[in-house]
Amino acid sequence: MNTNILQVKDPILAIENLSVAYDKNVAVKDVTVGIKKNTVTAIMGPSGCGKSTLLRVLNRMHELYENIHTTGSVTLNGEDIFKMSAIKLRRKTGMVFQRPNPFPTMSIYDNVIAGYKLNGINQKKQERDEIVERSLRDVALWDEVKDSLTKKGTFLSGGQQQRLCIARALAFNPEIILLDEPTSALDPVATSKIEDLLITLKEHYTIIMVTHNMSQAARISDYSLFMYLGELVEYGKTKNMFTNPQDRRTEEYLTGKFG
Amino acid sequence: MKAINETENINSRIRKDRVFLGLVVLFSVITVSPIILIISKLIEKGYKQLSFGFLVEKTPDTMEAMTAIANNELIPGGIVNGILGTLLMVAMAAVIAIPIAIITGVYLYENQGKWLANITRNVSDILQGVPSIVLGLISYLWVVKYVTNGFSALAGSVSLAIMMLPMIVRSTEETLKMIPQTLKEAGLALGIPYWRVLTGILIPTGFSGLMTGILLAVSRVIGETAPLMLTALGSRAINMNISKPTSAIPLLIWEFYNDPNMVDMIWSSSLLLMIIVLAFNLTAKQFAANRK
Numbered sequence: 001m002n003t004n005i006l007q008v009k010d011p012i013l014a015i016e017n018l019s020v021a022y023d024k025n026v027a028v029k030d031v032t033v034g035i036k037k038n039t040v041t042a043i044m045g046p047s048g049c050g051k052s053t054l055l056r057v058l059n060r061m062h063e064l065y066e067n068i069h070t071t072g073s074v075t076l077n078g079e080d081i082f083k084m085s086a087i088k089l090r091r092k093t094g095m096v097f098q099r100p101n102p103f104p105t106m107s108i109y110d111n112v113i114a115g116y117k118l119n120g121i122n123q124k125k126q127e128r129d130e131i132v133e134r135s136l137r138d139v140a141l142w143d144e145v146k147d148s149l150t151k152k153g154t155f156l157s158g159g160q161q162q163r164l165c166i167a168r169a170l171a172f173n174p175e176i177i178l179l180d181e182p183t184s185a186l187d188p189v190a191t192s193k194i195e196d197l198l199i200t201l202k203e204h205y206t207i208i209m210v211t212h213n214m215s216q217a218a219r220i221s222d223y224s225l226f227m228y229l230g231e232l233v234e235y236g237k238t239k240n241m242f243t244n245p246q247d248r249r250t251e252e253y254l255t256g257k258f259g
Numbered sequence: 260m261k262a263i264n265e266t267e268n269i270n271s272r273i274r275k276d277r278v279f280l281g282l283v284v285l286f287s288v289i290t291v292s293p294i295i296l297i298i299s300k301l302i303e304k305g306y307k308q309l310s311f312g313f314l315v316e317k318t319p320d321t322m323e324a325m326t327a328i329a330n331n332e333l334i335p336g337g338i339v340n341g342i343l344g345t346l347l348m349v350a351m352a353a354v355i356a357i358p359i360a361i362i363t364g365v366y367l368y369e370n371q372g373k374w375l376a377n378i379t380r381n382v383s384d385i386l387q388g389v390p391s392i393v394l395g396l397i398s399y400l401w402v403v404k405y406v407t408n409g410f411s412a413l414a415g416s417v418s419l420a421i422m423m424l425p426m427i428v429r430s431t432e433e434t435l436k437m438i439p440q441t442l443k444e445a446g447l448a449l450g451i452p453y454w455r456v457l458t459g460i461l462i463p464t465g466f467s468g469l470m471t472g473i474l475l476a477v478s479r480v481i482g483e484t485a486p487l488m489l490t491a492l493g494s495r496a497i498n499m500n501i502s503k504p505t506s507a508i509p510l511l512i513w514e515f516y517n518d519p520n521m522v523d524m525i526w527s528s529s530l531l532l533m534i535i536v537l538a539f540n541l542t543a544k545q546f547a548a549n550r551k
Contacts, residue, residue: 105464105466
């Protein structure tokens with residue numbers, strides 16, 4: 001057993017011996033890791049190390065690609081994610097993308113409620129209003145947009161749009177939020193707002209975030225995974241990893257020798 | 260010596276520049292002039308006949324036209340039978356073509372690079388090149404002979420629909436390709452089933468693009484004459500029965516051309532047809548401009 005990988009008791013998400021291959025190119029190699037509830041976990045590593053692929057397997061978005069093959073298992077609260085329906089899984093795992101991508105034809109209100117509306121879930125208007133308000137409050141956007149809920153989501157600034165996208169992902173009250181470099185397209189002020197937001201969100205949600213930005217991982221994550229060439233090299237408390245990396249490759253990456 | 264050479268050089272460059280500018284302007288004028296000449300000719304020759312009556316009255320018979328000309332009056336009547344026939348057939352063609360074409364376009368978009376999709380795309384492109392009269396013949400064989408047992412609006416619509424198909428297929432595929440992949444992913448990541456992502460997110464996002472394609476296809480087939488000659492045939496009466504021969508504006512223009520008493524009607528009908536086509540074209544351009 002690799003001693004550089006922290007063993008987590010009662011993980012909310014347990015990944016075991018997960019390998020992912022596109023055709024014959026292995027993107028993720030035999031990764032075993034448990035994610036702790038109500039934490040921010042950062043997935044770091046150089047480009048092409050398989051971190052985005054790993055993230056996408058967690059809500060089975062990888063199935064959109066062809067010729068992709070996975071082995072191993074992932075369980076969410078003990079339930080095998082490959083055995084439940086993808087639709088059910090995706091409602092339990094919100095996803096936020098690199099670039100803010102509010103639905104351009106929809107208002108701010110409709111963007112937040114899109115998951116319900118487009119799933120054909122019938123609700124009273126009051127229920128919808130509550131979900132929209134709760135989700136927008138969760139991302140600290142409510143006060144900024146409460147008077148312009150009928151405006152298009154694309155009217156907002158980049159940072160506001162990204163918070164709107166997080167709100168949209170929160171509307172279903174997911175267990176886990178997956179973020180794929182959520183601040184890479186944002187300016188520093190908007191980035192720091194999102195970072196503060198993620199720290200407050202971990203009270204209610206478990207957050208897994210892919211990031212290229214090491215200082216961001218150091219600032220907001222509790223645990224970090226370091227991946228290299230598809231392999232999970234090191235996993236542990238972020239503080240420990242940044243002060244005392246166990247693996248030479250982790251150390252070289254963190255000190256900027258490659259990346 | 261050298262300094263003088265440089266000046267000469269610059270002067271000759273300036274001369275060349277002017278010559279090229281002149282050529283560019285000349286060719287631009289040549290490109291633009293046909294449409295200006297066409298429209299001004301149509302207005303000059305057609306405006307007299309164009310009145311409210313022209314839009315709401317039926318085609319006059321030869322005797323009426325002859326009498327009017329003898330008395331130095333305007334030809335009475337209008338082309339309402341043609342206008343309604345064109346509306347009926349184009350609308351029906353659109354109803355047939357749009358769903359098939361959009362579904363095919365979505366299929367091509369979702370299956371980039373697959374052999375069946377490639378074949379479909381190529382066949383659709385070839386269909387676009389099939390002469391319209393051949394489509395008329397095919398519709399004659401299929402619909403006139405076996406479905407309506409005679410010339411009919413339905414047969415006309417089928418030939419126009421086949422013409423519209425490849426245009427809308429292509430524009431649908433191209434429009435969907437322009438939509439960022441991440442919008443589709445965002446929808447699917449919310450646990451929304453694919454068909455709802457398509458109808459609730461992708462199609463509304465690409466709506467302007469789809470409308471542009473549809474309107475251009477409509478404006479393209481509105482003026483089609485050859486396939487209608489073999490299918491709808493034409494009629495002096497107003498006909499809204501899809502299994503009966505029906506008139507259309509371009510068919511009337513052809514009929515007027517063959518009747519020496521109706522010459523004035525050619526121009527006014529052409530002017531009206533031109534106005535309708537332009538209106539569709541400009542609306543399509545408006546939709547295209549709105550895409551941003």
